[in-house]
Amino acid sequence: MNKKITIIIILIAAIIAVIAVTGKNAVGLLKAEGYIEYTVDEAVELAHRKCAQCHSIDKTAKYCMRCGPPFVVVVHNMRTLISQLKGKKAGLKEIRNGEAAAITQVWNALVGNWENTWREEDLLKLLEKDEPLIKLMNTPVQKRKIETALKGKSAGGSDMMIMKPVK
Ligand code: HEC
Numbered sequence: 001m002n003k004k005i006t007i008i009i010i011l012i013a014a015i016i017a018v019i020a021v022t023g024k025n026a027v028g029l030l031k032a033e034g035y036i037e038y039t040v041d042e043a044v045e046l047a048h049r050k051c052a053q054c055h056s057i058d059k060t061a062k063y064c065m066r067c068g069p070p071f072v073v074v075v076h077n078m079r080t081l082i083s084q085l086k087g088k089k090a091g092l093k094e095i096r097n098g099e100a101a102a103i104t105q106v107w108n109a110l111v112g113n114w115e116n117t118w119r120e121e122d123l124l125k126l127l128e129k130d131e132p133l134i135k136l137m138n139t140p141v142q143k144r145k146i147e148t149a150l151k152g153k154s155a156g157g158s159d160m161m162i163m164k165p166v167k
Helices: 002-032 038-051 057-061 071-085 097-110 118-124 129-135 145-148 156-161
Strands: none
Touching: 002 097, 038 097, 038 145, 071 097, 071 118, 071 129, 097 129, 097 145, 118 129
């Protein structure tokens, strides 16, 4: 009986130790994969970090409705570019599913969201089965937490207020 209890206590201690060590990483991974939502601050930081890997943030900040497809498609295209450059560009970090959805919302809010000026079939085609981004496209803006939280904090030139300095 005592032996059993000892074993149970050791097991519980081991589980707690594993959670303590991996907990933070595990949450980070769950967020990256889209199982847990990023906080607004985390999303803003992520968008600046991941989108400044190849060109300056200026390219994103100055992007506009006349320039091309909405950010869901841009983010999808950048994911494709990253996968093509994988192994060729040192230190290049991929944009995971949860990250893609969070980053898209940030740029939609800070720069602009013109998804509704495009035909849904066209967007769907351009998204090339990018599941997390198709899911985001099908989520009404009011239900996108990060995008709604950041909206209004930005408009035209004042976008730059919330943006971090261009690196
Ligand atoms: C792998 C390197 C790389 C990363 C990472 C990257 N970009 Fe780009 N981006 C490019 C290249 C190369 C171009 C120019 C070629 C093109 O337009 O397809 C470009 C072009 C753009 C354009 C202009 C597109 C147009 O049609 O004028 C925007 C906007 C943009 N990127 C935004 C982003 C955003 C937002 C992110 C983060 C999600 C990002 N980029 C991450 C390489 C990258």
